[in-house]
Amino acid sequence: MYTTLISATQLAGIIEQPSSVILDCRHDLMDASLGLSAYAAGHLPRAQFAHMDQHLSGSKLAADGSFKGRHPLPDKEQFVQCLRAWGINEDTQVIAYDAHGGMYAARLWWMLRWVGHAAVAVLDGGLAAWSKQGLALTQNSPQSAPGAIQALPSLVSQVSVEQVLANLDTAAKLVVDARSPDRYRGENESMDPVGGHIPGAKNRFFKDNLQADGCFKSAQQLQQEWSALLTDSSKAIMQCGSGVTACHNLLALEVAGLSGASLYPGSWSEWCAHAERPVALGS
Structure with a gap:
C-alpha cells in the first residue's frame, strides 16, 4: 500500500x-x-x-x-x-x-x-x-464499474476560521502559509485582492518541498527543514490561498514523518474576505 x-x-x-x-x-x-x-x-x-x-x-x-x-x-x-x-x-x-x-x-x-x-x-x-521514463500516454477514457467506498473516521484534522481567530490570542499553534513569499508579504495583487498574511504565520512556500526536477526532497531533508520551522507538527496549522497548496505542505510533513498538522481549508481567501480580521504585511 x-x-x-x-x-x-x-x-x-x-x-x-x-x-x-x-x-x-x-x-x-x-x-x-x-x-x-x-x-x-x-x-x-x-x-x-x-x-x-x-x-x-x-x-x-x-x-x-x-x-x-x-x-x-x-x-x-x-x-x-x-x-x-x-x-x-x-x-x-x-x-x-x-x-x-x-x-x-x-x-x-x-x-x-x-x-x-x-x-x-x-x-x-x-x-x-x-x-x-519513456512511459506512454493515451487519449482513451476508461470506463469504471461503480465503487462502494464508504466514509470512515478521518485520518486528518482541520480547523475553522473561528479556531484560527482564537489562536491569535493563545498562539497555541503555529500557522504556516504555503503561498509564494511575495504573496505572503502582500506584494502580489493579481493573486490576492487583499495582500498580506495571518498575523504570526510563518512562510514555507510549497515549492520548497521539491528538488529541481520536480520530485519531492528526501524524507531526511524534509525532516531537517521542517524541524527548523516548527517544533511540534501536531501543533501546526497549514494554510495557503484557498486550502489547496497547503495540502502539499501536509504531504511533505507526512513524508518527513512529522504527522499531525491541521488544514485550514478556507485559508487566506476566506480570512481576508472580512475586513475585521487582522492582516500582517512584510516578512
Missing part, C-alpha cells in the same frame, strides 16, 4: 491492476478549463479526470451566505459519491498526479485521507517523471 508518494517506476508496475485507480488532477487557477483540455490531449493509461472546481471543491457560500473561500471542501457525502463514480472501493489503491509539482494532486491525497482512505499516493514528479 502506497500512502504518501509513488515513483513512476513503481506506478508502471501496478497501473494495469484493477485494484488501482489513477486520477489526473491537472488544473489552472487562471483558466479552469485547461486541466480537462490537457487530459484530453494525453494522460496516463487508465487515468480519470478529477476537476478541482467540480469534484474537489464545494460551494463558496455557507448556509448563512458567508464566503468560505475559493476552494472550500465539498460536502463529504458528495465527495464519496465522486469516489464511487471513479470506481473506488475501500481496498482500492488510488494514485493522484498533476503537472505542477503535486500542488493539486496533494489536495486529492488529503481529501481521501479526510474520508478515512489511507491507500492514496501522489505520483512523485508528476506527468514529467512519467514521460521521462
Whole structure:
C-alpha cells in the first residue's frame, strides 16, 4: 500500500491492476478549463479526470451566505459519491498526479485521507517523471464499474476560521502559509485582492518541498527543514490561498514523518474576505 508518494517506476508496475485507480488532477487557477483540455490531449493509461472546481471543491457560500473561500471542501457525502463514480472501493489503491509539482494532486491525497482512505499516493514528479521514463500516454477514457467506498473516521484534522481567530490570542499553534513569499508579504495583487498574511504565520512556500526536477526532497531533508520551522507538527496549522497548496505542505510533513498538522481549508481567501480580521504585511 502506497500512502504518501509513488515513483513512476513503481506506478508502471501496478497501473494495469484493477485494484488501482489513477486520477489526473491537472488544473489552472487562471483558466479552469485547461486541466480537462490537457487530459484530453494525453494522460496516463487508465487515468480519470478529477476537476478541482467540480469534484474537489464545494460551494463558496455557507448556509448563512458567508464566503468560505475559493476552494472550500465539498460536502463529504458528495465527495464519496465522486469516489464511487471513479470506481473506488475501500481496498482500492488510488494514485493522484498533476503537472505542477503535486500542488493539486496533494489536495486529492488529503481529501481521501479526510474520508478515512489511507491507500492514496501522489505520483512523485508528476506527468514529467512519467514521460521521462519513456512511459506512454493515451487519449482513451476508461470506463469504471461503480465503487462502494464508504466514509470512515478521518485520518486528518482541520480547523475553522473561528479556531484560527482564537489562536491569535493563545498562539497555541503555529500557522504556516504555503503561498509564494511575495504573496505572503502582500506584494502580489493579481493573486490576492487583499495582500498580506495571518498575523504570526510563518512562510514555507510549497515549492520548497521539491528538488529541481520536480520530485519531492528526501524524507531526511524534509525532516531537517521542517524541524527548523516548527517544533511540534501536531501543533501546526497549514494554510495557503484557498486550502489547496497547503495540502502539499501536509504531504511533505507526512513524508518527513512529522504527522499531525491541521488544514485550514478556507485559508487566506476566506480570512481576508472580512475586513475585521487582522492582516500582517512584510516578512
